[in-house]
Each structure stands twice: as C-alpha cells, then as structure tokens.
Amino acid sequence: MRIYLVDDYEKMSKKAATIVASQMRIKPDSVLGLATGSTPEGMYKELVKMHKKEDLDFSEIKTFNLDEYYGLPKDNRESYYFYMMNNLFNHINIKKGNINIPNGMEEDIKAECIRYEEEIEKAGGIDLQVLGIGRNGHIGFNEPNLKFEALTHLVKLDEDTITANSRFFDSLDEVPTKAISMGIKTIMHSRKILLLANGKEKALAIKKALEGPIKPEVPASILQLHIDVTVIIDKEASKELNLEDHPKLKWS
Numbered sequence: 001m002r003i004y005l006v007d008d009y010e011k012m013s014k015k016a017a018t019i020v021a022s023q024m025r026i027k028p029d030s031v032l033g034l035a036t037g038s039t040p041e042g043m044y045k046e047l048v049k050m051h052k053k054e055d056l057d058f059s060e061i062k063t064f065n066l067d068e069y070y071g072l073p074k075d076n077r078e079s080y081y082f083y084m085m086n087n088l089f090n091h092i093n094i095k096k097g098n099i100n101i102p103n104g105m106e107e108d109i110k111a112e113c114i115r116y117e118e119e120i121e122k123a124g125g126i127d128l129q130v131l132g133i134g135r136n137g138h139i140g141f142n143e144p145n146l147k148f149e150a151l152t153h154l155v156k157l158d159e160d161t162i163t164a165n166s167r168f169f170d171s172l173d174e175v176p177t178k179a180i181s182m183g184i185k186t187i188m189h190s191r192k193i194l195l196l197a198n199g200k201e202k203a204l205a206i207k208k209a210l211e212g213p214i215k216p217e218v219p220a221s222i223l224q225l226h227i228d229v230t231v232i233i234d235k236e237a238s239k240e241l242n243l244e245d246h247p248k249l250k251w252s
C-alpha cells in the first residue's frame with residue numbers, strides 16, 4: 001500500500017487525476033471503476049481540464065460506477081447517474097455505450113446485479129477502481145458488517161450514511177434507504193485501487209482502515225489485503241494515523 005499525504009483537498013484531487021490519467025495513457029482502453037460523493041468531485045474537475053487542455057482521451061475508456069441509489073430515477077438530481085453526467089461524462093469524449101451505472105429503477109434487482117457483474121467480466125475486469133470512504137468505513141455502499149465475499153448486491157444503508165448523505169437532499173426522509181452496490185469482492189477483484197479521503201471527519205475511518213484489524217465492521221480494512229492500493233489523504237484525514245508506522249508513506 002502506497003500512502004501519499006498531501007496538504008489539502010486541491011492537491012489530493014490533482015494527484016488523483018494524475019494517477020487516473022497515467023492509467024489512461026498507458027492503456028487507452030482502460031476499464032475505470034468510479035465513485036461519487038464529495039470526495040472525487042475535484043478529481044473529476046481536473047480530469048475534465050486535462051481532457052480539454054491536454055487532449056486526455058476517453059474515447060476507448062469504459063467505466064463502471066460503484067453504486068446507485070435504489071428507487072431514484074436517472075433524472076433525479078441526487079441520482080449517481082445525474083452526478084456522473086454532470087461532473088464528468090457530459091464534459092468528455094466518452095462513448096455513452098461505455099458508461100455503466102447500476103440501474104436503481106430495475107424491478108428485478110437480482111437480475112440487475114448479475115447483469116452488472118457480467119458486464120464487468122465482459123469488459124475484462126476493472127483496471128483501476130477509485131474509492132472514497134464513509135465515516136463508518138464503508139467503501140461503495142458496503143456498510144459495516146456485510147460479507148466480504150459479496151458481489152454486486154442490494155444494500156440497506158446505515159443510519160450514519162443516510163444522515164451523512166442527507167446534506168444533498170431537502171430532508172432526511174427523502175434520502176433513499178437502499179442502494180445497489182458493487183460488493184467487496186467485486187472491488188477486491190480490481191487490478192488497482194485508488195482510495196481518497198479528506199477532512200477530519202474521515203480521520204478515524206482512515207486509521208481503522210489502514211491500521212486496524214481486518215474485519216467486516218470496517219469494510220475498508222480489507223484493502224490491506226489488496227496487492228496494489230494507492231491512498232491519497234490530506235493532512236486532516238491523516239490526523240489519527242501513526243505516521244511512523246507507515247514506511248511507504250510519502251509527503252507529496
């Protein structure tokens with residue numbers, strides 16, 4: 001695990017975008033796993049800039065998003081489909097057919113989850129998966145105490161996640177209580193993982209994920225077993241870490 005410690009959100013976003021862009025330049029038909037939420041917004045802005053100013057080419061790129069709310073139509077402003085179009089896809093030259101986001105409106109959820117896994121397999125697997133982390137240590141919508149061996153599935157959101165995400169909705173009641181999410185197993189099958197975290201409210205989750213025992217109570221702790229993880233955190237998110245315990249930690 002490589003850990004980069006950066007001053008602030010802007011530096012985290014720039015460094016993350018550089019890593020994603022390098023992957024794309026090395027393999028122009030890369031399969032990218034993408035995340036939503038506040039954390040990667042700055043990274044997407046940088047990638048859009050690179051596309052416009054440096055011709056970063058998305059024409060052969062395929063994407064798979066980690067998750068989508070259950071029961072929110074695509075045109076709902078809080079759906080992750082809407083988020084992705086708004087933050088990235090509308091501003092780059094990706095082919096619409098290469099974009100994959102779980103369909104939260106599908107009636108047969110089981111079939112949708114199986115279809116999603118099959119699409120990832122058909123694409124040859126995910127080359128680079130971008131992750132944020134929840135205050136409760138979740139990755140994707142894999143909430144604490146779910147099975148590590150799960151593939152894409154329907155999850156019931158934690159109270160903490162619902163409260164955290166209510167900032168995007170008019171009221172707590174409007175936050176969906178379920179979502180379709182890649183499972184931990186799906187995430188662990190990615191060839192490379194890029195985990196981003198900023199802000200002091202993520203510091204404890206980062207400590208438990210990187211230093212704590214590997215256990216389903218802290219879903220992100222499983223990343224300690226992945227062979228190719230890069231973590232970029234800002235100073236605030238690193239506050240709880242024992243920095244001397246991380247020989248591969250670099251200031252950047």
Ligand code: PGA
Nearest residue numbers: 037038039040132133134
């Ligand atoms: P955030 O969410 O980026 O909005 O903080 C991250 C997550 O919950 O995985």
